[in-house]
Amino acid sequence: MGHSPSVSGSLRNRLVLSLIGGAAILAVLLFFVVRNYAAQVAQQGQDNILRASVTSILDAAAIREGEVEVDIPYAAFSMLGTASDDRIFHAIYQDARFLSGYPYLPMAAGRGRESTFATVSHQGEAVRVVTASRVLIADGKRTNVRVALAQTQDALSGQLEQISKNAALLGAGFFVLAILLSFWATSATIGQLKRLTDAVTRRGPQDLSPFQKPVPSEMLPLVTSLNSLMGRLDQSLGQSEDFIAEAAHRVRTPLATVRSYAEATLQRLDKEENRQDMRSMMRAIDESSRAAVQLLDHAMITFRSDHLERQDIDLAQLVDELVVRLTPIAEMKDLTLHYESDGPVPYSGDPILIQNAVRNLLDNALKYAPIEGTVTIAVSATPQVVINVCDSGKGFPDGELETLTSRFKRGANAEGTIGSGLGLTIAMDVASAHGGVLKLSNQPEGGACAQLLF
Ligand SMILES: Nc1ncnc2c1ncn2[C@@H]1O[C@H](COP(=O)(O)OP(=O)(O)OP(=O)(O)O)[C@@H](O)[C@H]1O
Ligand SMILES: [Mg+2]
Known part of the structure; x- marks a missing residue:
């Protein structure tokens, strides 16, 4: 585009x-x-x-x-x-x-x-x-x-x-008339092209149906190939959407199985060096599951962003559900999730995309905030629709604020944690698909803040 x-x-x-x-x-x-x-x-x-x-x-x-x-x-x-x-x-x-x-x-x-x-x-x-x-x-x-x-x-x-004067006048008159006629003929011809262009432009982004309106015979080959192109596009788009969902399922399930086997095996191992090997293996499995999940999510998000389907949703409720879902994970880390909102925040957007973006921000807060910290999540409608996720950790690493949203980019503080460097990319892509931005900042008293501004 x-x-x-x-x-x-x-x-x-x-x-x-x-x-x-x-x-x-x-x-x-x-x-x-x-x-x-x-x-x-x-x-x-x-x-x-x-x-x-x-x-x-x-x-x-x-x-x-x-x-x-x-x-x-x-x-x-x-x-x-x-x-x-x-x-x-x-x-x-x-x-x-x-x-x-x-x-x-x-x-x-x-x-x-x-x-x-x-x-x-x-x-x-x-x-x-x-x-x-x-x-x-x-x-x-x-x-x-x-x-x-x-x-x-x-x-x-x-x-x-x-006679010469009259003939010259006649020639000039003919010329002027021909100019007028050629402008008229040109507009009439170009008008046909413009009509087709308008018809293409007026279409909604999801509309990949073929053109039915009659067109001049010279334009028929163009319209025919356009129609067949759109047909193939429609088909391959549908295929990729199914493919992404299928792939996510097929990758995640066996990896989870392998991981549980590894965990069980670890219990039975006595030799410290074997246990060490098994821990490395589990870590590698975690890395690849996370990478698979994030890659497929990113693909899904790119796909959905390309033809955004907005629907009326309440952001306060959407975020609340996510907080509830993540509370057990937070508790395992002795983290408190603090959720603030003042009533419903109506917004027209793609709930799956927004959910994914917020989940990635919460993931980060849980991952990079220290044990026993607090994560504050706030949703507000005024003066602008905004979702805030702030934690009480060390904040984003210095000098990296600008680059962390790049694909596969992980910060200096990410060493030792599982991740693929796609979370903030996903959040930013979702924001911009909705015409908004992702703003990263560090609080003066410490702690990272990520804001989705719609
Ligand atoms: N709340 C946070 N506090 C401190 N650093 C953070 C925070 N959130 C993100 N970062 C930094 O930004 C980097 C990029 O984050 P991003 O979510 O894109 O990737 P990731 O968390 O490393 O991997 P994943 O794709 O699994 O989310 C992280 O590697 C980390 O260095
Ligand atoms: Mg992340």
Whole structure:
């Protein structure tokens, strides 16, 4: 728990970025396509007028007395004149001979009546030029009349500028719309993931049942493996709980049997060295029973703490029962158990855990307090729910207060006593599972005090 996996980027950002990136490329493409198409259409318009003009000029051409005469009809120029300030140039040739107009006007390549168009530079300006020719026959002689008509492109480039502006606006509008859409699409997609996350988060810690709600097909594998993981977890959790209880029973019983045999044998031994060996053996048995009990208790406590089941209990009564149960053991050591409480102390917690914690504190008081001492146990509800166990011994060893709650940690004063160094660890784990703390202190007049603050 508390271990959070490292983050590698964000799905939302990745989606939004790729959608926006795609939209940007499309917007630029849209801009160029629209502009080019519109520019083509505009150019077509100018070309049509030029063609009509050059055709009307050619139509008006005639041969009079062997000389080509071209009257530029008014209609030809009035058509072209509509285009703002654009200037018009023309050049007329009879066969290869220049007749009138601008002699240096470039011609568009091409032959016959067909009009050919080109954009060329004339007098330092870009002009659109159309060239067409016509064959006139007079006195049985063929004469070729060729006309070039050019127009500057001021109006067209103004038009183009306008078109570009509109195309840019169109592209930008498309882009903005695409951004909005990509945010919407991303939220809708991520929303599905978030719904699943919420469903997992909302679950109680004991709830390991499979997910039933429908999910998008892409998420099905995830949910399926999650379900199977939870199934296995549920099964193995149940198994470990049973296993711990079973193990405790199976270890304790034979050890107790072995110990009683050893005790009986000790009675029958006469030789001092044999008796010594048997005492060492019994001590080893005690050590291993204690270690087994504490290890299994610790396992059970870790297990129960992981999914704490609280119930309403009276701490005063719970502690009282424990005191009653331990009184015979205290009496064997000539210790007095002094229990104080002022009425019931209602609390919501796991009674088995709390009982275990208090029993370990009492164990310690009985174990480390000198013969004929007093152990004071106090439970109170105000100002805070607290269970106090204080004894009249030498107290916790100096400088070790901070470390005694560590696993398997025994103090300098523990030499010669049976123990595994897990008692205070258990008490602390129980306290923190309930959101409380275990506080250790030494009284000024001597004696150790352990406090479970909930
Ligand atoms: N009431 C006490 N007075 C003096 N020292 C104590 C007291 N309670 C605990 N200690 C010290 O703290 C150490 C850790 O206590 P803890 O209960 O965790 O382990 P333990 O009693 O040695 O073993 P066990 O797991 O069997 O309880 C003890 O070894 C002892 O040195
Ligand atoms: Mg102990």
